[in-house]
Amino acid sequence: MELIFERSRQGRRAGRPPQPDLPVPEVPAELRRKRPPRLPEVAEPELVRHFTALADRTFGIDTGFYPLGSCTMKHNPRVNERVVALPGFRDLHPHQEDEGAQGALELCWRLQQWLTEIAGLPAVTLQPAAGSQGELTGLMLMRAYFADRGEGDRRDTIVTADTAHGTNPASVTLAGYRLEKVATDARGNLDLADLREKVTERTAGLMLTNPSTLGLFDEGIEEVASIFHSRGALLYYDGANLNAIVGRSRPGDMGFDIVHYNLHKTFSQPHGGGGPGGGPVAVRETLEPFLPSPTVVRDGDRFRLDFDRPRSIGRVRGFAGPFGVFVRAYAFMLAYGPALREMSDVAVLNANYLLARLRDAYELPYDRHCMHEFVLSARALKRDHGVSALDVAKRLMDFGIHPPTIYFPLVVPEALMIEPTETEPKERLDAFVDAMHRIAREAADAPELLREAPHHRPVRRLDEVGAAKRPVVRYDFGERPQTVEAEA
Amino acid sequence: MELIFERSRQGRRAGRPPQPDLPVPEVPAELRRKRPPRLPEVAEPELVRHFTALADRTFGIDTGFYPLGSCTMKHNPRVNERVVALPGFRDLHPHQEDEGAQGALELCWRLQQWLTEIAGLPAVTLQPAAGSQGELTGLMLMRAYFADRGEGDRRDTIVTADTAHGTNPASVTLAGYRLEKVATDARGNLDLADLREKVTERTAGLMLTNPSTLGLFDEGIEEVASIFHSRGALLYYDGANLNAIVGRSRPGDMGFDIVHYNLHKTFSQPHGGGGPGGGPVAVRETLEPFLPSPTVVRDGDRFRLDFDRPRSIGRVRGFAGPFGVFVRAYAFMLAYGPALREMSDVAVLNANYLLARLRDAYELPYDRHCMHEFVLSARALKRDHGVSALDVAKRLMDFGIHPPTIYFPLVVPEALMIEPTETEPKERLDAFVDAMHRIAREAADAPELLREAPHHRPVRRLDEVGAAKRPVVRYDFGERPQTVEAEA
Amino acid sequence: MGYLSLTDADREEMLAAIGVSSVDELFEQIPRGVRFERELEVEPALTEGEIVRLFEDLAARNAHTGVELSFLGAGIYDHYVPAVVDVVLSRGELLTAYTPYQPEMSQGVLQAIFEYQTAICELTGMDVSNASGYDGCTVAADAAYIARHATGRSKVVLAETLNPMVRQVVKTYAPGFGLEIVEVPHDRGVVDPDRLAKAAVDAAAVIFQQPNAFGCLEPAPDLAAAASDAGALPVAHVDLVSLGLLEAPGAYGCAIAVGEGQSAGNPLSYGGPHYGFLAARNEFIRRMPGRIVGQTVDAAGKRGYVLTLQTREQHIRREKATSNMTTNQTLLALAGLAHLSWLGPRGLVEVGETCMALAEHAKARLQDGGLELVFPDQATFKEFAIRVGRPARDVVRAARERGVHPGYAIGRDYEGMDDVLLVALTEKRTVADVERLAEVLAEVC
Amino acid sequence: MGYLSLTDADREEMLAAIGVSSVDELFEQIPRGVRFERELEVEPALTEGEIVRLFEDLAARNAHTGVELSFLGAGIYDHYVPAVVDVVLSRGELLTAYTPYQPEMSQGVLQAIFEYQTAICELTGMDVSNASGYDGCTVAADAAYIARHATGRSKVVLAETLNPMVRQVVKTYAPGFGLEIVEVPHDRGVVDPDRLAKAAVDAAAVIFQQPNAFGCLEPAPDLAAAASDAGALPVAHVDLVSLGLLEAPGAYGCAIAVGEGQSAGNPLSYGGPHYGFLAARNEFIRRMPGRIVGQTVDAAGKRGYVLTLQTREQHIRREKATSNMTTNQTLLALAGLAHLSWLGPRGLVEVGETCMALAEHAKARLQDGGLELVFPDQATFKEFAIRVGRPARDVVRAARERGVHPGYAIGRDYEGMDDVLLVALTEKRTVADVERLAEVLAEVC
Numbered sequence A, B: 001m002e003l004i005f006e007r008s009r010q011g012r013r014a015g016r017p018p019q020p021d022l023p024v025p026e027v028p029a030e031l032r033r034k035r036p037p038r039l040p041e042v043a044e045p046e047l048v049r050h051f052t053a054l055a056d057r058t059f060g061i062d063t064g065f066y067p068l069g070s071c072t073m074k075h076n077p078r079v080n081e082r083v084v085a086l087p088g089f090r091d092l093h094p095h096q097e098d099e100g101a102q103g104a105l106e107l108c109w110r111l112q113q114w115l116t117e118i119a120g121l122p123a124v125t126l127q128p129a130a131g132s133q134g135e136l137t138g139l140m141l142m143r144a145y146f147a148d149r150g151e152g153d154r155r156d157t158i159v160t161a162d163t164a165h166g167t168n169p170a171s172v173t174l175a176g177y178r179l180e181k182v183a184t185d186a187r188g189n190l191d192l193a194d195l196r197e198k199v200t201e202r203t204a205g206l207m208l209t210n211p212s213t214l215g216l217f218d219e220g221i222e223e224v225a226s227i228f229h230s231r232g233a234l235l236y237y238d239g240a241n242l243n244a245i246v247g248r249s250r251p252g253d254m255g256f257d258i259v260h261y262n263l264h265k266t267f268s269q270p271h272g273g274g275g276p277g278g279g280p281v282a283v284r285e286t287l288e289p290f291l292p293s294p295t296v297v298r299d300g301d302r303f304r305l306d307f308d309r310p311r312s313i314g315r316v317r318g319f320a321g322p323f324g325v326f327v328r329a330y331a332f333m334l335a336y337g338p339a340l341r342e343m344s345d346v347a348v349l350n351a352n353y354l355l356a357r358l359r360d361a362y363e364l365p366y367d368r369h370c371m372h373e374f375v376l377s378a379r380a381l382k383r384d385h386g387v388s389a390l391d392v393a394k395r396l397m398d399f400g401i402h403p404p405t406i407y408f409p410l411v412v413p414e415a416l417m418i419e420p421t422e423t424e425p426k427e428r429l430d431a432f433v434d435a436m437h438r439i440a441r442e443a444a445d446a447p448e449l450l451r452e453a454p455h456h457r458p459v460r461r462l463d464e465v466g467a468a469k470r471p472v473v474r475y476d477f478g479e480r481p482q483t484v485e486a487e488a
Numbered sequence C, D: 001m002g003y004l005s006l007t008d009a010d011r012e013e014m015l016a017a018i019g020v021s022s023v024d025e026l027f028e029q030i031p032r033g034v035r036f037e038r039e040l041e042v043e044p045a046l047t048e049g050e051i052v053r054l055f056e057d058l059a060a061r062n063a064h065t066g067v068e069l070s071f072l073g074a075g076i077y078d079h080y081v082p083a084v085v086d087v088v089l090s091r092g093e094l095l096t097a098y099t100p101y102q103p104e105m106s107q108g109v110l111q112a113i114f115e116y117q118t119a120i121c122e123l124t125g126m127d128v129s130n131a132s133g134y135d136g137c138t139v140a141a142d143a144a145y146i147a148r149h150a151t152g153r154s155k156v157v158l159a160e161t162l163n164p165m166v167r168q169v170v171k172t173y174a175p176g177f178g179l180e181i182v183e184v185p186h187d188r189g190v191v192d193p194d195r196l197a198k199a200a201v202d203a204a205a206v207i208f209q210q211p212n213a214f215g216c217l218e219p220a221p222d223l224a225a226a227a228s229d230a231g232a233l234p235v236a237h238v239d240l241v242s243l244g245l246l247e248a249p250g251a252y253g254c255a256i257a258v259g260e261g262q263s264a265g266n267p268l269s270y271g272g273p274h275y276g277f278l279a280a281r282n283e284f285i286r287r288m289p290g291r292i293v294g295q296t297v298d299a300a301g302k303r304g305y306v307l308t309l310q311t312r313e314q315h316i317r318r319e320k321a322t323s324n325m326t327t328n329q330t331l332l333a334l335a336g337l338a339h340l341s342w343l344g345p346r347g348l349v350e351v352g353e354t355c356m357a358l359a360e361h362a363k364a365r366l367q368d369g370g371l372e373l374v375f376p377d378q379a380t381f382k383e384f385a386i387r388v389g390r391p392a393r394d395v396v397r398a399a400r401e402r403g404v405h406p407g408y409a410i411g412r413d414y415e416g417m418d419d420v421l422l423v424a425l426t427e428k429r430t431v432a433d434v435e436r437l438a439e440v441l442a443e444v445c
C-alpha cells in the first residue's frame, strides 16, 4: 500500500490554521528555514482513508486472540477512553496551579492508595513512564540508599535471574551497576545454592520477576529474600507479571523493598502499537525519602505536588507522570473494586487450561501448574521435522491468531511463551488449542506449510535480516534509499 | 460470521446498571413479563470484537470510492463528529426551557439563514427527518394552501417526471393525491408539449428534481414554472440533487414555491448504513403560515420555539427536528463560508471528467454536459455479450470500488448512475475509469468473470430472490426459521 | 479547502479531457435567467479550530444534564449510554456506509440490522421488525397506515394517554392517509377498556401507550382485547427499556408494536437524531414500511444477508409503495443494538428495577414533602405526575435557578394540569439526587 | 464483571480439564507465608455509569483551557489538535495492538511508524529517527548516553536555557550513565557561543534548546559550531511546530535532534502521555535507543516493514543494549504523524507564523500596558518572558480569579525571576484573547 508521502500532491492540504490580521514578524535570516520539510500534502478525505487502511492492516486485541507472553494483552475497556477524553483531564495544563488541578491530583492520590495496598508497600511515585524506566528508577533508589549509608562504592553489583527479561540486565548497565546472573533450578525456581554464592558484600540487590518469565511462582522466595536482607542488600520486584497475583500475594509481603507496576499491562491501557505505558514504583518507608520529585501528597482535604524533597534522586520524567494512563488505570480498578482478585484468578485459570490442553502436543519444560502464563518448547518439532518455533508462530497467523512470544525466556529452547489473560472467553482458548494441535500435525505431515507461512496475511514472510543489513529507515522521496553498512 | 446471538452464553454480561439500596416494587402480575427476552449475553471484550468485525465487513466512504448515484456519498468531515459530541449538544434534553437552550436554538436559527439564502426562499422548517418526509410535508403544505383558498377539493393531482425518484410518486399517494406523469424529451428536459396537456385546473402542483435524476439541468425550467403558476398551481423542488448547483442557481429563482433539502447529502452527514438524515423545507411567504409547528424564531437577541401557529399543518416529527444533523450541517457550511459554491463546482467538474472518459466505453443516452452526476447505459454490453448493469456493478466490487446506482432512472435501460461527489481526488476517479474500461473489455473477452462476480468479497453473489420468497427476517435461536408464503 | 483534493494541475487536465476551458462553461446549461451570479451572503468561513471554539461557545449556552440535575422525560429519557456504543459510532465503515443496496459490499451492516430486527422482535414479541423509522411519532402514523389498508377501515382510535406529540403527528398525516382520528379520554390516568371498546367499533386500529404519557401502567392486555374484539388492530406504543419487566405487546395480542428507540442507545441530543422502531405480526410483513433485512445464501451456499421484500418499497413499487421512506435511522438503531447487547436480559431487567425503585422512592419522598400525586392509585414505571400547588412552569423556572430541572410541565398538553409536573427517574439518578429534588421543590413550591 | 467472559459452566469444564477442584489449588504454589488471605482494602466497585459520573466530578474540579483562558506553555503547548487525530486514536486495531514483533500481523502500524520516522527526519534534517521516546526530558538523557559512548567522553554540557525539567532528568540519569554535567549560564536570555566553546572542551555533547526556555531564539548555528569545534556532539532540543519557520538542526550541523512531541498531535492531559522524539545522523544509527522500523521485502518481493537493527535492543543485547526501553509512546507519536500530515508543509509554516504574530502582538500590547520584557533585544517564537512588577505567583493567583491564566511563573526555575511570567501564544489564541490578557494584567499588576 502507498505511503502517505506517496499520496501527496503538491498544493493539497487538509488543515488550515487561523491567520489573524496581524503583521507576520521576520525570523532572523541566519535562523530561518531554507528548504521546506516535505510533509505530506493530502486533503482530509484521503488522510482519513489512509489511516483507516493502516488500521485494517493491523491486528489488535479488538481483532482477535493475542496471547503475546509477558505483555498481558487484555481487553481495553472502552469506558476508559471515554473518561480520559473529559475536557477537565484532556485539556488540563501540567503547569496549572495545584488549586486549579485538585481533581487530577486527587485522582493520582487515590490511585496511589490502590497501588500501595496491592503491593503491600507504603510509598509510591507515579512518575516513571514505563516498566523499564521503573526499573532504572528502582536501581537509582538503591544507589541513593546505599550512598546514604556510606556503602555506595562497595555495593556495585545487581543479581538477576537467567530467566530475566532483557530490560533487567539492560537497566543494570544503564544504572552503572555490575551484573551477576543466577541459575534456575529444575523446578523453575532460583537455584538457592548458586544464589548463596553470588550474593556477597558487593551485592546491592536482586531484580526478580515473580512469577518468573516461565510463569512460575518462586517457591523459595522467602529464603531468597532472607539471603539478600541478611547481607544488607535490597530486593527489586519487576511487576510485569503482577497480573498473576493481585489479591493473592503481595511483593511487599514476599520481602521486596522496591516494586514497579506496569499500569499498561496489569491495569489495561491501549498498547497503541508499542505504548504508552506507566511504571509507578512503590517502596518501603526507608526508601521513601529518595523517591523522585515531585510526589502527590494530601493535606487534609487538599492535594498538592510536593517538590520539597531534599534527598530525592531527582526527576526521571516531566511533570507528575503520564496522567492519562493513571485515569485509565484507576477507572479499570474501580470496575472491579475489592474483587480485583477475580482478574488474577481468571488469568491463572485461563493459562492453566491452555497448558493442560497443549502439554501433550508440545514439550513442557517445567511440569508444574503455571500462573498467568506458561512456556512450551517446540524443540521436538525442530528435531523431528525441522520446524521451528518461528514457523509455528507464522502459521498461527493463518488462523487469525496473533502468535505468542517466541524464543524467550532464553533458558527454554524454541520457546513459545503463552499468556491468554483473563478477558478471553473459553471459545477463543479452544480455537487456539485446535489451531496449535493442527499445526503440530502439519509439522509432521506438511512441514513446508509452516516454513512458508503465513499464507493469508497482506504480506508473506518478511526478510528481517535484509532489513538490518541495509537499513532503510525513512522514505527516500524517490531518491536512492538511505542505507548504512552492515555490522561486522 | 457468527451472529451476536450465536456468541451468547448464558450467564455472561457486559453492562451492569447501578442498584440502589431501595425496595424493588412489584409490577402488577397481569402486566409483568413472563418470558425474558433472549437478548445476547456477551461480555465487553467479545462485544467490541463483534462490532469491529461487522465494521470490517462493511464498505464505507472511509474505505474507498463510493459513486452511488443520487446519494451524494461525500466525505464526512471528522470535526463534525467532534462538535456534535459536545455535552452541551449531546446531553441537552429537548424539553429544556428555551432559556436553557439558547445555544441550540441559535444554531438552528443560523442554519435557517444559510438555507434560505441557498434556496432563495424566505421561510424554513427544520422538522422533517429526511428528504422523503420533506416531500410529504411539502405536499401537505400544498393541501393546506389550497384548502385555505377553497380549491382543496378541486386540486387533487400532482405532476411528476417519468425520471422521478420512487419517493416522489410514493409521497404523492401517501399525501392523498392523484399522480400524473410527464415525459422526458430527447435532451433530457421535461417534454413541454406533454406537460401543457397534463397541467389542468385539477393540478395542485409539480414535484421535480432539478438537475434531474439524469444529472441534467432542465433547460426549460422557466417555461415549466410559468405553465404551473399561470394555472394557479405550485412547484415543489426535490432537493436531493442540490449538490450540483449551490451558489450557481436557486430553486426559488427558478420558480419553485417549496423546496426540501437533504442535509445528509448536500451538507454531509454520516450515512450510517441508511441514516440518519435531515429534510428541512423552505417555502415562499404565502406558504409560511402553514409550516409545521414549532418553528425556531428570533426576538432581538433571544431565540425561541414558536408554537403559536394557528394555520400550521401541525407536527410531522417530534421536537424541532434531528438536531444532531443540524450541528453537523452547520459545521460543514462554516468550513466553506461564502465559497460554498466551490463544492458544487468541483462536484460538477468531477462528474463531467468521468463522463468524458467513460462515454466511449459505455452508452451515453443524453449527449450533454452533466451536472453533479450522469447516467450511462450498459445496454450494448447486454445486447452484445449478455452482460447486465448488475454484472458490471458486481465486478466493480473486485476492484475495491462501490458500484454506482443501477437500473435507475427507469427511462434508461441497464442504467449506471454515477455520482463521484466533490471530495474525490483525481487518482480515485482515474482508478474508477480504468476499472470500468477493463470491465468493458472483460465483458467481451470473459463475460462469465462478470456474471460470477464478485470474486474477492467476504461472500459471493447473494440470492435476493430466494430471500424474498421465504423471508427469514430474524434469528430463529436454533428453532425452525420464521417464514411466510411468497407473493403470488 | 481541506475537504477538496483537486490541485490546479488536476483541474487543468480534467477541463482538457472534458474539452471545456472553464468550469463556468459546464454551468451554461443553466438558463441565464435562473443563474445565481453574486456570492452567497452567508457567514465567513472558519478554520477547523475556530469552528470548534464557536460550537463550544454555543454548546456552553445550553443547560445540559451535566450542569443541571434533570428529571425531564416525557418521551425522551436520560438513560446511561454505554461506551461500547462509541465503538459502533466511531467505526468509519459503519459511519460512512449508506443503505446496503449492494449486499456483497455491506455484509457487516446488513448483519447488524438483522441482529437489531431480532432484538426488537424479542423485546416486543413480534415476528418482524423494520430497520428503523424516523422517530417514535412517525412510526405511529406508519402503524395507522398499515391498519388502514389491512382492515379497509379509516377510523383510528388514539388513547388520550398516548404521548401528545405522537398524537399530533398522526393527526398531521391523517388527511393524506384518509384517516379519521378519534381520541379516547382517560379515567384517573388510564384508559377504561369499556370506553375503548365502544370507540373501537369500525376502527382500523387502536393505539395506546405502555407506560402511558402520565407514566401510569395501562391495563394493556384489556385494551388490546377490547380493540381486537371490535376488529381493530391493537397497536402498543412501548419503551424498550421497560420490556425487561413489562409484558411484550405480542404476548397480549397486539398486532403491531411501535415506539421511540432513544431510551436504548441514543443520547438526548435535543430531540434527535433518534430512531423509531416498528414491529408487527407476520401477516403484516408485506405491508411494513421501510427497509427489512433478510437472511439468504450466496452462490457458494454460504449464509448472507440482503435487503428483502423490496417490492414493498418506493424505488420498486413507486406510487403503490407501502411508504415513501428511503433514508432511515439505521446508525441510531445500531447504537440501540449495541446498548441492548451490552445490557443483556439481566441488565435490562435491572435497569427497569432501578428506574422503578427510584421512581417509587421519589413519589414517597415528594409526598412526604406535602406534594400530591395526580393519580395515586395507578402503578407507574419510571415517571409520574405530581401536583406542585402552583403553576408548574414557575416551579420549573425557580428550581432551575437552583440547578435542578424538576420535570416536564405537562399543563402544556393537558387541560387542568397547569400545576402538574411529570417527573422522570432513570438509573443515572441516585437517592441523593432525589433528596436534592425534594429539597428544591420544598423551597420553590 | 463485564470484562470477564467465563460462565460457571466454563469454569467447571476448565477446572476438570486441568484436574483441579478449585482455582485456589492453582495458587498453592505460592508459599503459605506469602499468601494474601484477606480482601483488598480498596474503594468499592462502581458500575460503568457511576465511574463516568465520578470522573466527571473529578474532571470538573480542574481548571482546563475550556474554562480558563490560558497562556501557559513552558514546554507543553495548547495547540489545536485536529479531529483526524481522533480517527487514528479511535481505530481499535491501532489502539489495541502492541509492539509489532510479528510484522506480518502489523504492517499497518509498522508503516505508520516508518512514516512518522520520515516526518521527524524531514523536520529535523536528520537521517534516522526512532519510533519515539518517553518524553522531551528522557530523550535528552538518551542523547547524552549516545554521545558518551560515541565520543568516549563523559562530560555533558547543558545550556542553562535548556528547559529546567529536561536538565533535571539528565542530572538524575547522570550518575548511572557515568556523566559529569556542566551548565552554561545565559547572557541576556541566550547562550554566548564563546562561553559555550570553553565549556565544550573535552565534552561528549552540548545540549541546547531552540527556541529556548525563555522563548528566545538562540544563535543555534553558532552554538552547534562551537560544540563541533570542541569535538563535542551538538544536540538541539527543538519544537516540531517551530520547524516550518526555524532552520532544521541537521542543516546547521547538529549530530542529534531531540524534543517534546506534544505540540504535534497530543492534548495537554496534565503532562502525559506524550512522546519524545529522537533523530540523529546516520553514523549514530546503531547507537539509537528504542524501536526503529525499516523497509524490507516479503518472500514474494513485495515491499513491507519490520522492526530493525534489533541487535541494539535489550531483548537481544541485554546488558550490552543501547537502552532498556521496551514500551514506548508509539500511539502518541502516530497522533503526531496525523497532525503533521493534516498541516502539511504550508500549514506548518502558517501555524508558526500565527504563533509568532500573536506573540509579537502580545509583547507590544503588554509593553503598552507598562510591563517590561525581560530580554527586549532577543527575537522570540511563540513565548516570551515579561516582568510583572510583583511576585508572578501572586499575579497568577489574582488573574486566575478573573478567569485568565496569564502564564508560567518562571521564578520557580531561575534566580531573580520571581516577578517574571513566561507567556505562551498558540494559534488557538486570538487578538481578543490578548486584549483580555492585557486588561486582566492591567488590573492585577
Ligand SMILES: Cc1ncc(COP(=O)(O)O)c(C=O)c1O
Binding pocket: A070, A071, A130, A131, A132, A133, A165, A167, A168, A209, A213, A238, A240, A241, A262, A277, A278, A279, D325, D326, D327
Ligand atoms: C518481564 C518484563 N519486565 C520488564 C518489562 C518492561 O516493561 P515496559 O515494557 O513497561 O518498559 C517487560 C515488558 O515487556 C517485561 O515483560
Ligand SMILES: Cc1ncc(COP(=O)(O)O)c(C=O)c1O
Binding pocket: B070, B071, B130, B131, B132, B133, B165, B167, B168, B209, B213, B238, B240, B241, B262, B277, B278, B279, C325, C326, C327
Ligand atoms: C432524487 C431523490 N429524491 C428523494 C430522495 C429521498 O430522500 P431521503 O433519502 O432523504 O428520504 C432521494 C434519496 O434517496 C433521492 O435520490
